[in-house]
């Protein structure tokens with residue numbers, strides 16, 4: 001039986017991946033939250049690899065607080081860039097497949113057509129810079145797949161969609177920027193894509209390695225996304241939602257005005273359909289009601 005290691009397993013994507021693997025028997029899954037495994041602790045990483053010899057590593061651990069990163073650049077770089085390099089080196093040494101996640105914030109937003117994998121990256125903020133360095137670092141693993149994704153959401157607490165839902169049902173006034181466009185992505189769709197890919201890998205021990213964009217459609221603004229949630233969750237409170245221009249008051253990081261990702265390479269390569277976030281948000285809003 002192959003062994004699969006999930007780091008950052010208590011985060012949004014980590015939790016959904018754990019659920020995804022709960023019912024299968026193909027892999028022995030070792031899911032580590034930050035207390036069990038700090039990916040910036042090189043000796044802990046080495047001990048774990050030597051004991052477990054993972055066939056696959058799914059790195060969900062990341063410093064994801066985009067604004068705080070501007071005030072904690074060293075910590076952000078350590079978790080996202082330096083630790084990714086350590087993981088990649090160990091994956092190379094132990095011949096493990098490394099699956100990692102990057103962000104639409106590696107782009108500067110100057111495009112007016114969806115970004116492809118070959119478009120040059122030029123991040124505007126510290127978080128984006130750290131993730132771009134991580135993308136470069138994971139290549140040394142040899143066997144690697146990096147998903148560049150955007151605006152991940154789920155019914156779990158702590159993401160944009162669940163925060164907006166909570167405020168919508170309470171009828172609280174909410175201001176959301178309408179001049180940043182991107183692709184909301186259901187975290188469960190990404191978890192399912194990762195799951196399928198690892199099942200393929202278990203069957204063939206080979207994959208078309210590389211970098212793939214993975215985001216939901218249709219592209220929209222943060223305001224449009226919030227409006228869709230209001231319409232489903234609390235249409236009677238829609239008047240509480242206001243569109244504003246960026247920057248959002250108090251934000252420390254500059255964000256790209258346009259960060260739509262073209263996911264067609266992933267869809268062609270893995271024969272996967274596009275993910276319509278509107279279908280997912282409908283079912284999430286129902287789940288959030290109960």
Ligand SMILES: NC(=O)c1ccc[n+]([C@@H]2O[C@H](COP(=O)([O-])OP(=O)(O)OC[C@H]3O[C@@H](n4cnc5c(N)ncnc54)[C@H](OP(=O)(O)O)[C@@H]3O)[C@@H](O)[C@H]2O)c1
Nearest residue numbers: 008010011012013034038039061062064101103149151152
């Ligand atoms: N969320 C988005 O909108 C979005 C968009 C594009 C790309 N991504 C990327 O997608 C991936 C998954 O994101 P997510 O939404 O699941 O993020 P998340 O919910 O913030 O989860 C990140 C997890 O990493 C853990 N972590 C932080 N530092 C760690 C360390 N040194 N060692 C071990 N674990 C550590 C955190 O644990 P603690 O809380 O205990 O620190 C947290 O559980 C990340 O690579 C992120 O950059 C996310």
